[in-house]
Amino acid sequence: MTVEPRNDAFVAFEHVQKSYDGVTLVVKDLNLSIAKGEFLTMLGPSGSGKTTCLMMLAGFETATHGEIKLDGVNINTVPPHKRGIGMVFQNYALFPHMTVGENLAFPLEVRGLGKAEREAKIKRALDMVQMGSFASRRPAQLSGGQQQRIALARALVFDPKLVLMDEPLGALDKQLREHMQFEIKHLHDSLGITVVYVTHDQGEALTMSDRVAVFNDGRIQQLAPPADLYERPENSFVAQFIGENNKLFGTIEELAGDKALVRLTTGELIDATAVNAKEKGGKTLVSIRPERVEFKPEMMPAGAHTIDAEVVEIIYMGDILRAVLKVAGSDGFVMKMRNTLGQTRLAPGQKIKVGWHPQDARALDP
Amino acid sequence: MAEAATELLTTADGRPLKAALAAAQSRAKRRAFLLVLPLLLFVFLTFLVPIGYMLKRSVEHDGFAASAPALDVWFAQNPGFDPANPPEEAFAALVQDLARMQTEKTTGIAGARINYTVPGTISLFKKAAREAADLVPPYKEALVAVDPGWARPALWRAMASASTVYTTEFYKVASDRKLTDDGWARGGDKERIYLYLFVKTFLISGLITLICLVLAFPIAHLLATLPLAKSSLLMILVLLPFWTSLLVRTTAWIALLQEQGIVNDLLVGLGVIGDDGRLTMMYNMTGTIVAMTHVLLPFMILPLYSVMRVIPPSYARAARSLGATSWTTFRRVYLPQTLPGIAAGSLLVFILAVGYYITPALVGGADGQLISNLIAFHMSKSNWSLAAAIAAMLLAAILVLYWLYDQLIGIDRLKLG
Numbered sequence: 001m002t003v004e005p006r007n008d009a010f011v012a013f014e015h016v017q018k019s020y021d022g023v024t025l026v027v028k029d030l031n032l033s034i035a036k037g038e039f040l041t042m043l044g045p046s047g048s049g050k051t052t053c054l055m056m057l058a059g060f061e062t063a064t065h066g067e068i069k070l071d072g073v074n075i076n077t078v079p080p081h082k083r084g085i086g087m088v089f090q091n092y093a094l095f096p097h098m099t100v101g102e103n104l105a106f107p108l109e110v111r112g113l114g115k116a117e118r119e120a121k122i123k124r125a126l127d128m129v130q131m132g133s134f135a136s137r138r139p140a141q142l143s144g145g146q147q148q149r150i151a152l153a154r155a156l157v158f159d160p161k162l163v164l165m166d167e168p169l170g171a172l173d174k175q176l177r178e179h180m181q182f183e184i185k186h187l188h189d190s191l192g193i194t195v196v197y198v199t200h201d202q203g204e205a206l207t208m209s210d211r212v213a214v215f216n217d218g219r220i221q222q223l224a225p226p227a228d229l230y231e232r233p234e235n236s237f238v239a240q241f242i243g244e245n246n247k248l249f250g251t252i253e254e255l256a257g258d259k260a261l262v263r264l265t266t267g268e269l270i271d272a273t274a275v276n277a278k279e280k281g282g283k284t285l286v287s288i289r290p291e292r293v294e295f296k297p298e299m300m301p302a303g304a305h306t307i308d309a310e311v312v313e314i315i316y317m318g319d320i321l322r323a324v325l326k327v328a329g330s331d332g333f334v335m336k337m338r339n340t341l342g343q344t345r346l347a348p349g350q351k352i353k354v355g356w357h358p359q360d361a362r363a364l365d366p
Numbered sequence: 367m368a369e370a371a372t373e374l375l376t377t378a379d380g381r382p383l384k385a386a387l388a389a390a391q392s393r394a395k396r397r398a399f400l401l402v403l404p405l406l407l408f409v410f411l412t413f414l415v416p417i418g419y420m421l422k423r424s425v426e427h428d429g430f431a432a433s434a435p436a437l438d439v440w441f442a443q444n445p446g447f448d449p450a451n452p453p454e455e456a457f458a459a460l461v462q463d464l465a466r467m468q469t470e471k472t473t474g475i476a477g478a479r480i481n482y483t484v485p486g487t488i489s490l491f492k493k494a495a496r497e498a499a500d501l502v503p504p505y506k507e508a509l510v511a512v513d514p515g516w517a518r519p520a521l522w523r524a525m526a527s528a529s530t531v532y533t534t535e536f537y538k539v540a541s542d543r544k545l546t547d548d549g550w551a552r553g554g555d556k557e558r559i560y561l562y563l564f565v566k567t568f569l570i571s572g573l574i575t576l577i578c579l580v581l582a583f584p585i586a587h588l589l590a591t592l593p594l595a596k597s598s599l600l601m602i603l604v605l606l607p608f609w610t611s612l613l614v615r616t617t618a619w620i621a622l623l624q625e626q627g628i629v630n631d632l633l634v635g636l637g638v639i640g641d642d643g644r645l646t647m648m649y650n651m652t653g654t655i656v657a658m659t660h661v662l663l664p665f666m667i668l669p670l671y672s673v674m675r676v677i678p679p680s681y682a683r684a685a686r687s688l689g690a691t692s693w694t695t696f697r698r699v700y701l702p703q704t705l706p707g708i709a710a711g712s713l714l715v716f717i718l719a720v721g722y723y724i725t726p727a728l729v730g731g732a733d734g735q736l737i738s739n740l741i742a743f744h745m746s747k748s749n750w751s752l753a754a755a756i757a758a759m760l761l762a763a764i765l766v767l768y769w770l771y772d773q774l775i776g777i778d779r780l781k782l783g
Contacts, residue, residue, distance in 0.1 A: 154684075
């Protein structure tokens with residue numbers, strides 16, 4: 001999909017293409033505008049072009065075609081050191097031969113700031129990441145999380161308007177990662193900076209971002225706030241890439257507005273919302289989130305189509321129960337049930353009927 | 367808790383923990399030691415023993431002491447004799463020893479030993495030894511009649527010194543001192559060849575190290591950053607010299623740089639220089655520097671490469687994104703991180719250059735000789751002790767450099783690839 005660049009965009013990609021070898025395009029006609037103060041995440045599998053986009057924005061790769069604008073100015077030919085963009089790298093890239101203080105002083109020294117001003121800024125930046133007492137340490141003496149904080153402080157110490165983050169939390173363990181997600185988000189809110197964040201971790205993208213751009217095959221598949229992305233995926237790639245997802249293949253039998261009746265390849269009829277399969281008789285892939293699948297008739301809308309299912313396995317996960325069902329001939333259909341006091345306990349082999357609200361089943365491209 | 371910590375820890379059956387640990391590991395340790403034993407023996411036999419032998423030779427020479435027992439005794443009993451006027455007993459002992467040398471055919475060895483410190487004395491010894499049996503007292507006058515050289519104080523000083531097996535004379539000669547009639551003194555300006563060559567060797571080696579560093583740095587950087595297919599090709603080009611004989615490479619430089627060589631022909635052909643103005647780039651210092659730089663370049667490239675290879679490109683990117691120009695990035699971020707490689711390569715090239723023999727010998731002519739060529743010269747003249755003394759001084763100088771390196775940079779930061 002394409003988003004027409006807004007005139008007030010802080011960062012704008014306009015028809016940007018990138019090829020490394022002159023044979024294949026890594027980024028295909030990218031159009032993206034990022035508002036001032038926005039937290040935008042580029043999410044996608046490896047090789048989807050998201051890091052290339054970030055590197056073009058930072059100035060380490062040149063766009064083969066198209067324009068990249070920062071604050072309304074074309075920066076295609078501006079060298080990286082004149083772009084004034086802060087960057088946090090995946091491996092932190094803290095200079096190992098300098099102390100933490102010297103690392104932070106580096107961007108200020110090359111800008112010709114005086115000693116007093118440098119020290120004030122360094123202190124402020126270190127306090128910001130709660131590392132005030134570490135200025136004289138070497139990066140090698142710090143833990144991964146501490147190094148990450150210093151890298152963050154270094155990218156922020158010279159007050160850039162735009163900060164790029166290239167999978168900055170990839171090397172941290174889960175707990176620390178979640179904690180740092182919160183801190184980065186908090187810094188973004190309090191400093192009012194614009195952040196472009198690259199990750200392949202969808203959880204990270206959903207929790208931190210104002211908007212998420214899902215990349216695949218060199219294109220943005222969907223650009224939307226996290227809730228829209230999860231609840232209203234626009235194509236089957238996004239539906240499958242974000243969160244857990246049940247897939248049902250079929251053809252569109254009836255179409256009234258965006259209400260669709262889909263006949264599955266095994267013959268059953270189900271209700272769905274037509275998203276980008278808008279042709280009667282056309283093939284479609286219906287996507288349903290496991291937590292939106294119901295098996296109690298009272299939870300389904302009146303007159304909803306139901307479909308026969310057989311319980312294959314029940315997995316106890318603490319807060320939820322996960323039922324693996326055999327539906328429409330395949331046994332990979334998942335249903336999630338809240339582990340409440342009155343919850344009906346299903347047993348393997350049990351035959352049930354499952355259904356859903358039509359707006360939760362999205363008929364997408366096959 | 368504090369008391370428990372100081373208590374001796376024991377195993378479950380009451381043995382001290384330390385002893386139990388040592389016992390448990392002793393077998394593995396013995397096996398590991400046996401595995402390195404052949405190497406230890408090899409290093410000992412082929413490296414430490416020859417060096418020790420060399421050091422011993424530099425302070426020991428029994429050529430005279432073993433052939434002149436009577437003089438040995440006399441010198442030992444009269445340590446404070448006057449070399450300008452040795453007494454009759456000394457001459458008597460000398461004649462006795464000369465006669466003995468004649469019968470035992472050791473005149474040459476003894477004469478050569480004295481000849482090292484007082485040149486031109488071998489003939490003196492040979493002539494006197496032939497007539498020694500027929501000489502009659504007073505021996506002083508008799509010997510001086512054979513050759514007036516026997517009255518020279520320098521000769522007597524030399525014999526007194528040579529009458530003991532151990533001596534520092536060779537080190538004195540190697541530091542440009544000579545034995546005069548009044549004792550050891552500094553040689554004249556033109557005779558000071560050893561220290562001059564030492565200084566020259568170190569300066570030239572430093573220059574070659576510098577040229578190698580300047581040439582190797584970009585190559586190593588390319589090697590470390592090019593895509594694999596191209597960097598492998600480049601690596602082969604770097605290693606190619608290792609697979610060709612040193613003689614072939616040096617001879618190739620002769621073909622290139624001599625007066626009728628390719629480079630001169632090309633320059634004349636292009637009209638840059640006239641046919642009568644052909645450059646002398648071979649058989650002088652230029653030839654030595656060019657050929658040695660070529661030979662030693664890989665020793666600079668490889669340590670640099672090994673260090674540069676592990677510097678992630680994200681450091682340079684980080685520096686650029688923080689606002690540094692490419693020059694500042696190089697100077698403040700990249701260069702400091704290559705320092706262990708620069709230090710290792712420089713140390714390696716410098717030490718190799720200081721002891722280099724074959725290239726200066728082949729292409730250096732008279733002007734391009736280094737200290738190792740002088741060592742080889744003395745070995746060829748069978749003056750092993752002097753050669754050993756110069757070599758020991760070279761070794762000492764290198765050890766001092768090594769120590770300095772350790773103090774300044776730290777030997778643990780050395781990365782040789």
